[in-house]
Amino acid sequence: MGKTIIVANQKGGVGKTTTVVNVATYIASEGYKTLVIDLDSQGNSCSGFGIEREENREGLYEALMGIKKVEEIINPTEIKNLHIIPSNIHLSGAQVELVEMKRREYKLKEEVVDRVKNEYDYIFIDSPPSLGLLTINGLVASDSVIIPIQCEYYALEGLSQLLKTINIVKHRLNPALKIEGVVLTMYDTRTNLSKQVMEEVIAYFKKKVYKTIIPRNVKLAEAPSFGKPIKLYDPNSLGAISYYKLSQEILKNG
Amino acid sequence: MGKTIIVANQKGGVGKTTTVVNVATYIASEGYKTLVIDLDSQGNSCSGFGIEREENREGLYEALMGIKKVEEIINPTEIKNLHIIPSNIHLSGAQVELVEMKRREYKLKEEVVDRVKNEYDYIFIDSPPSLGLLTINGLVASDSVIIPIQCEYYALEGLSQLLKTINIVKHRLNPALKIEGVVLTMYDTRTNLSKQVMEEVIAYFKKKVYKTIIPRNVKLAEAPSFGKPIKLYDPNSLGAISYYKLSQEILKNG
Ligand SMILES: Nc1ncnc2c1ncn2[C@@H]1O[C@H](COP(=O)(O)OP(=O)(O)OP(=O)(O)O)[C@@H](O)[C@H]1O
Ligand SMILES: Nc1ncnc2c1ncn2[C@@H]1O[C@H](COP(=O)(O)OP(=O)(O)OP(=O)(O)O)[C@@H](O)[C@H]1O
């Protein structure tokens, strides 16, 4: 029975997509059947796997709206055991359409995740930088949340809003939802700022913070331009080793 | 008559807030009366000026909904000639409330910007990482758009969606809207990636790209943790000099 994990944080550019693409790749490489769902209309996780955005390719939007069956929009990737449900540009309009629908918070769960959960060991959801209806759908469809936190000052500001939203979803829509873990990203050893942010995050989240810290590493930013996860682009880079270790921690926690 | 400029890009973490805070500071320091409007419920531009987020302080939400007059929510900052209209957490709920209202795309323009435009020379709007109704309100209320583009691969992907949205707003809601300029941010001289992205952006936007390129500079990331724009935190840093030069270019273009 697939464990569904959403990677969420409404602060932009903190490493949500980079975490989904690279953790999913390492977990699939360990033999676990893995699915990535791209809930962000920018489609960055598709291109992280080298799948070009085609404006008219059906994707998550069509499944959410019941136009296509979920089986029809699942795509393979070049990584064994790893499939992806791509987003497309229509997803950005879905927010407004969903607002008027009944059970609007459950669309992703009922139309997509519940229908495929048994075929995968892990399902990772990449979310957009917002706490709107799409991200709410992702939280309702998930068993747990991984929160990436960039080691910079602005990234601390939105955390209380994110935790409030997680709690509201937990109390009203998905009682089983829990925080899987908090991962510190883009840690820069040259500055004091990263260390200060790390200390604040550990003081607040305590054991929930993964021991693995993801360093700022330019190879991680270069890999998507070659359409490859870091494991295929530069497996011996600091970025790759840190995402490998993070994947092991996630698997260990079960 | 105030020139209203929105800084927008739905890609997260590309330097929207950093650009608003620092350009507004340099322009105010030249003697121009300047207003910053924080349209992002995370409130990062407030904290960039050292204004702590208070959950219950009235802000932009109350003015948009007609609960408070705009004059009642304008705050001074420690920079001469610079005022700010703060956001607050209620702003994230405003999207859903606005959807049901008449002239929902004009709320920011009619309730806020048109009422204060004559008192400022420049008005800068910091927008959230999305193309939802709040950003649309920002585009409708503005004379022009500054697009910050991070010099990394994923940042290129959303550009066509952003330009489409700007064109739709221009044709249907705000015919005067134009692109003020495109600014390359977080340029890292150590990698090829930045150079490749720069070349693609210049090939596409041509003369609209500012000559000033903002380098990746840790001082820019440190300044907000002291609640200060870069001009006050470290005026001789590369980050400060580049934002000073950018402000001069913006002023020159008139
Ligand atoms: N550890 C890292 N070191 C260096 N660059 C990184 C790292 N992690 C991510 N990046 C780069 O930083 C940028 C932001 O990361 P990413 O796009 O994964 O964040 P995101 O949270 O998904 O953004 P958005 O909020 O727009 O969805 C990307 O260009 C990515 O390649
Ligand atoms: N040129 C730069 N060099 C180094 N760090 C930078 C630079 N510009 C911005 N930063 C830092 O990068 C992070 C992202 O920048 P910022 O928050 O301004 O982007 P944004 O587009 O406003 O993000 P969001 O999409 O969440 O609103 C912040 O922590 C900021 O301090």
Ligand SMILES: [Mg+2]
């Ligand atoms: Mg992303």
Ligand SMILES: [Mg+2]
């Ligand atoms: Mg911002």
